[in-house]
Amino acid sequence: MDATGYDVVLLDIEGTTTPISFVxxxxxxxxxxxxxxxxxxxxxxxxxxxxxxxxxxxxxxxxxxxxxxxxxxxxxxxxxxxxxxxxxxxxxxxxxxxxxxxxxxxxxxxxxxxxxxSGQLKGAMYPDAVQAMKRWHESGKRIFIYSSGSVEAQKLIFGFSDHGDLQDYISGYYDTKVGPKTSAASYSNIAQDIGLHPTRILFISDNILEIQAAALAELQVRISVRPGNAAISADAQYPRSTDFMTILL
Ligand SMILES: [Mg+2]
Missing domain, CATH: 1.10.720.60 (Transcription Termination Factor Rho, Rna-binding Domain; Chain A, Domain 1)
Structure with a gap:
């Protein structure tokens, strides 16, 4: 992936920005x-x-x-x-x-x-995910969220996160109203809605079925490897990350 390789980052939440156990x-x-x-x-x-x-x-x-x-x-x-x-x-x-x-x-x-x-709940964030979001935002890359939780719940998690209100970094939210996360058509719909060719979008998720669907729709993909995530088989050919600061470029 080169320095100009993508314009938009599309992020999953559970297992990606947030521990899989949070929900x-x-x-x-x-x-x-x-x-x-x-x-x-x-x-x-x-x-x-x-x-x-x-x-x-x-x-x-x-x-x-x-x-x-x-x-x-x-x-x-x-x-x-x-x-x-x-x-x-x-x-x-x-x-x-x-x-x-x-x-x-x-x-x-x-x-x-x-x-x-009321402050009783805070959205749990991996620190490197928050740092990377900040840097993506500063470098003019737009960030979107795609999660099976409702858009309303997504906004709460990022708006009241354990790193403060992160909503300024985020340009938009998608839930399964756009389609199931394991269907390639959902990613085509998102690319169309954002107004970019799918190849200009980098999708990050812990779920191999979601990664395969996004890759099929021609998005760039990255597997999020976090503690507690389901193991990804060794022959899955997609790049992986344990720290999002390494994929800034
Ligand atoms: Mg996930």
């Missing part, structure tokens, strides 16, 4: 540990009630679908305490089952926003 060891436990108190203290909030209604709707659909452990929630007949108890039990059950259902994600996202904005 499962920090973000999910934050929700699991604080959801009871959160619901107890904010039950009357309009936004909390909107999420409660979505969870109740989902719970009743689960009962109708015959899911064994599902418990219905009757917003009209149940008492407020009863609804809160059932909602809490429902959330705990869904999280234990690692369900990726919209109603659960909605409440989680709201709690994370609260956690980041």
């Amino acid at each position: 499962h060891e920090v973000l999910f436990p934050y929700v699991a540990d604080s959801v009871a108190e959160f619901l107890a203290t904010r039950w009357a909030d309009e936004e909390v009630q909107t999420h409660v209604q979505a969870i109740a709707r989902q719970a009743n659909e689960d009962v109708a679908a015959g899911i064994a452990s599902a418990v219905g929630i009757d917003l009209d007949a149940d008492s407020s305490d009863e609804i809160r108890r059932k909602v809490l039990a429902n959330i705990e059950w869904q999280m234990k089952a690692d369900r990726k259902i919209g109603a659960l994600k909605g409440l989680q996202g709201y709690m994370w926003r609260f956690g980041f904005e």
Whole structure:
């Protein structure tokens, strides 16, 4: 890769800028540990009630679908305490089952926003990733993020990171609305949206399937090697990095 080899850096988050364990060891436990108190203290909030209604709707659909452990929630007949108890039990059950259902994600996202904005949560960043972002930015290269977490969650992680607010370095965010991360078409869509030929974009990720998809779409690629990432087979022919300061150029 030469000094003028790319104009844009497209970054994955988990396993790339951020430890792969962050979501499962920090973000999910934050929700699991604080959801009871959160619901107890904010039950009357309009936004909390909107999420409660979505969870109740989902719970009743689960009962109708015959899911064994599902418990219905009757917003009209149940008492407020009863609804809160059932909602809490429902959330705990869904999280234990690692369900990726919209109603659960909605409440989680709201709690994370609260956690980041109040300083209880900070987006974990590898220091070399932050340094490299700063240098890329200074040298006129634009940085974009592509992660399976929602754009809203991405902005929280970078906006409230353990290295401060990094959003000024970032020109844009993509989530799976642009397509799945293992599909080449998603990377073509991103290149088109940025307005560059794919070969002018360097994509960095820990996931070999994402790297293959991006390479197929003609992006330049780099495998992020970080502690705890899944091992990459020795015959994968793509370049690798343990320190992003080595790929500045
Ligand atoms: Mg990743």
